[in-house]
Every structure is written in C-alpha cells, then in structure tokens.
Amino acid sequence: MKNIAILCSGGDVSGMNAALKRFVEYSIRKGLRPYFVDNGFEGLIDNSIYEACYDDVAGIISRGGTKIRTSRSKRFMEKAYRKQAMDNLKSHNIGYLIVLGGDGSFKGMQALSDESEGVSFAGIPATIDNDIAGTEYCLGVDTALNVIKSAIDSIRDTASSFSRAFVIEAMGRECGYLALVSALTSGAEMCLIPEIPYDLDDYKLCFQRQRIGGRKYFIAVVSEALNNSEQIAQWFEKEIGIESRITVLGHIQRGGNPTVYDRLMAFHFVTQAIDGLLDGNKSSVICYDNGGFNHKKIEDVAYKKYEISPELLKLGSEFG
Numbered sequence: 090m091k092n093i094a095i096l097c098s099g100g101d102v103s104g105m106n107a108a109l110k111r112f113v114e115y116s117i118r119k120g121l122r123p124y125f126v127d128n129g130f131e132g133l134i135d136n137s138i139y140e141a142c143y144d145d146v147a148g149i150i151s152r153g154g155t156k157i158r159t160s161r162s163k164r165f166m167e168k169a170y171r172k173q174a175m176d177n178l179k180s181h182n183i184g185y186l187i188v189l190g191g192d193g194s195f196k197g198m199q200a201l202s203d204e205s206e207g208v209s210f211a212g213i214p215a216t217i218d219n220d221i222a223g224t225e226y227c228l229g230v231d232t233a234l235n236v237i238k239s240a241i242d243s244i245r246d247t248a249s250s251f252s253r254a255f256v257i258e259a260m261g262r263e264c265g266y267l268a269l270v271s272a273l274t275s276g277a278e279m280c281l282i283p284e285i286p287y288d289l290d291d292y293k294l295c296f297q298r299q300r301i302g303g304r305k306y307f308i309a310v311v312s313e314a315l316n317n318s319e320q321i322a323q324w325f326e327k328e329i330g331i332e333s334r335i336t337v338l339g340h341i342q343r344g345g346n347p348t349v350y351d352r353l354m355a356f357h358f359v360t361q362a363i364d365g366l367l368d369g370n371k372s373s374v375i376c377y378d379n380g381g382f383n384h385k386k387i388e389d390v391a392y393k394k395y396e397i398s399p400e401l402l403k404l405g406s407e408f409g
C-alpha cells in the first residue's frame with residue numbers, strides 16, 4: 090500500500106474541507122493510505138503528519154476554512170527546512186503529496202520536488218483571488234463571490250435608504266477579479282481594478298448627469314490591490330457632493346458555507362490529482378480551462394502572470 094498526504098498552504102478558502110473529504114474517501118477507494126499534514130508547510134517541517142480516516146472528514150463538507158489548518162511558511166524557503174520536510178515525508182513512507190494553495194505554494198512544492206526523489210507532487214489551485222495562471226478557476230472563488238454578493242445586496246438596502254455612496258473594497262492582493270465580477274453581478278455604478286485604466290473625470294461627468302436625472306445613491310466596488318478606498322470615498326463627497334461610507338469586506342470573503350460549485354470542484358480537483366499521481370505524474374498542477382481539467386507543469390503556472398479573460402475585461406471597460 091502506498092501512502093499519500095495532503096496539505097493546505099497560504100490563504101484558506103471555502104471548499105478545502107470538501108477537498109479533504111474527497112481526498113480521504115478516494116484515496117482509500119484507490120488502495121492508498123491517506124495522511125493529513127497539519128498547518129501547511131510548517132507542519133511538514135515539524136512532522137505534524139498523521140494518518141487520516143473516514144471519521145476525520147465526517148461532517149466537514151459544509152464548513153469553510155480547513156480542518157487541517159494552513160500557514161504561510163517562511164522557513165520552507167530555506168533548503169535545510171525543506172530537507173527536514175522531505176525526511177519527515179519519507180519517515181511516513183509517503184510517496185505522493187497534494188498541495189492546495191496559490192502560486193507561492195506551488196513554487197515551494199517545485200523546490201521540494203527538484204531537491205528530492207521518490208515523492209510525486211500534485212498542486213490544486215486554491216485562492217479566492219483567482220489569480221493563478223493556466224487555470225480559469227481556483228477553489229473557493231465561487232463562495233467568495235457569493236459572500237460578496239450578499240454583502241453588496243445588503244449594503245444597497247442601506248445606501249438607497251440613506252442616499253449615500255458606498256465604496257466597497259473587495260479582496261485581491263494583486264488582482265481585480267473578485268471586484269470586477271462582483272461589480273458586474275451586483276449592478277454597481279463604479280468598478281476600479283488594476284487591470285482596467287480609469288479616469289475619475291469620466292465618472293464625474295457620468296455621475297453628475299445621473300444625479301440630475303434623479304439618482305440617489307451609488308455603489309462603487311474597488312479592488313484591495315489599488316489601496317484607494319479612502320481616496321474614492323473623499324472623491325464622492327467632494328466631486329459628486331454625496332455623503333459616502335467605506336466598507337472593507339476583508340476576511341469574511343474567505344469564509345462561510347461552501348457553495349455547491351466549490352464542493353463539486355473540490356471533488357473534481359482531488360480526483361484529478363490522485364488519478365494523475367497514480368498515472369505517474371511526478372509534479373504538476375491541476376488546472377481547469379476550456380471546460381476541462383489539464384495537468385500542467387508548475388513552471389507554466391507558478392511563474393506566469395494571470396490575466397483576466399478579455400471578455401470580462403471588455404465588460405469591465407464599460408464602467409465609467
């Protein structure tokens with residue numbers, strides 16, 4: 090019997106627990122012995138590795154976050170700690186490792202893979218930012234979008250009652266995907282993201298005209314990546330003459346009951362990862378594009394820049 094392990098790395102997403110459930114159940118079905126690594130690469134270094142069973146994953150499918158915790162490990166950037174991590178994997182006879190995370194996590198996985206033999210690796214894209222090159226979808230994005238949707242729907246109630254402008258900041262360290270899709274699907278009046286150049290004077294003309302036409306409130310969705318929520322709120326007060334408030338959605342976007350789509354995608358990603366490892370893939374990332382799953386090299390994923398699709402950008406360019 091071969092042993093297989095899974096760990097979560099970087100920001101948690103809703104759907105990781107569904108992935109853990111599928112991991113345990115599908116591994117056993119395939120004749121593998123499943124192991125959990127607690128606390129990401131930190132746990133790999135510290136040998137927080139234990140065999141997992143059905144009981145460990147009972148009742149977790151509906152919970153956000155990750156039962157086995159996650160971390161951003163600085164130590165893992167050092168070769169000596171990676172060697173310790175590898176020795177730990179070998180001490181448990183683990184021949185396969187699945188990593189759920191973003192491009193930083195995959196770079197760590199590649200370093201481990203380059204420096205060692207006897208262990209095969211599979212990465213599963215998991216970040217609400219949806220900013221990993223080579224895949225159109227990262228686990229957790231749909232749940233995050235639905236959390237944002239509910240928040241904006243609620244904010245609209247108070248914005249319209251009070252005749253205010255609301256500047257709503259959506260997460261995305263470097264990428265405006267969440268802000269763009271949320272602005273489009275919640276009917277926002279303004280959307281500011283790093284990928285689309287904007288001119289506040291254009292917005293000014295348009296909003297002034299709307300005010301004359303009777304508009305009482307505005308919803309602006311801005312990306313965390315621009316770091317300008319305060320500036321935009323002041324702009325509404327000064328240039329448009331409307332009272333404004335800022336809502337930074339923050340970490341609520343990372344949690345909550347995973348959507349059906351994320352649960353299903355978790356199952357698909359893990360199934361693909363395990364099948365790929367059993368087929369002999371040594372080191373790959375499972376990507377979802379053009380309606381199907383592809384196993385791509387880490388260098389084609391972690392070292393390339395993610396681009397929002399031209400169709401979405403075109404829709405986004407109609408703001409302002």
Ligand code: F6P
Pocket residue numbers: 099100101216217218260261262313343
């Ligand atoms: O996981 C991605 C992300 O949520 C980004 O959107 C955000 O910039 C960052 O993580 C926040 O990181 P932390 O949880 O360390 O505050």
